[in-house]
Amino acid sequence: MANSKRRIVQIASTILGNGYFEGFAKGTIYRGKLKSVCFPGLNCYSCPGAYTSCPIGSLQSVAAGLKHQISLYVIGFLMLIGTIGGRFVCGWLCPFGFFQELLYKIPSKKFRMPKFLNAFKYFFLAVFVLLLPALFTNEVGIGLPYFCKYICPAGTLEAGIPLTISNIALRGAIGILYYWKLILLGVTIILSILISRPFCRAVCPLGAIYSLFNPISFYKMNVDSKKCIKCDICNKNCPVDIKIYENANNPECVRCGKCVEKCPTKAIESGFNVNDRRMNNEKTFNNNCSVNNRN
């Protein structure tokens, strides 16, 4: 039930975020003021349908600008979303995460991703999103969005392919870089069929930022250790291969809620007030005890 609700939210988020259908037909992009607002998930701002900006692209464009600043506007936005939900966006709102989930449904032999690869996304964030755009600049002092240019397969899927199909001028400018990005997208697609969410876990700089907020966000996961029988059903159903009973707010958790749904003892809960509710229950329990003791 929770999972079908999540699927509806993922579809709605993908369509609402990319609903400028005129752009797909004409081979152009939306140019309205809404583009100054960031989309919480990874969604290329050059996608013909995109109404909003990609936060990773925006972060790089400000870092690559003449002043080479860290964008407080974008960092503040990401901190706000992270503080509210942690990686909730990855599991519920991100179109590229949704795309990978659909690919993983294609029947094939499935593999587990080595855990050490989880750390690579922090490297991509630090080097390709923050350092290279600010440090390697041209003679005028302007840098490049290195992550978008050399790594991001979402840009190829959402913007590169649809724009080169419908825009003749852009099609004529295709070069080696375009083919490099097509290869990267192809590799991402193949890996996503074999491994659950490989890009989110090993590459995505947005996931790297949100992961830092999982332990402190308002939206929480909680495991009742009295109910948990450590049967590992949660781990077998987890798209990012974590044992939630070891750390309920693991930085890798995308808050998809599959573990909540599958837990046979209903030991796992998630929401904005799980910890508070638990504390209130404990307070009520303690009050009852003290009343009973007095009687």
Added chain:
Amino acid sequence: MKGKVKYMMLVISISFIVAGIYRGEVAEVLKKAINICLECIGIG
């Protein structure tokens, strides 16, 4: 302690957004976003 951290982060994040708007970053983001990013699509 964690309960206090999230409220602190909420205040800091909103302060950052306001400071970013004050520094004119909204216009900078908009300027980049309303033009086709050739690097993003693998042409630039």
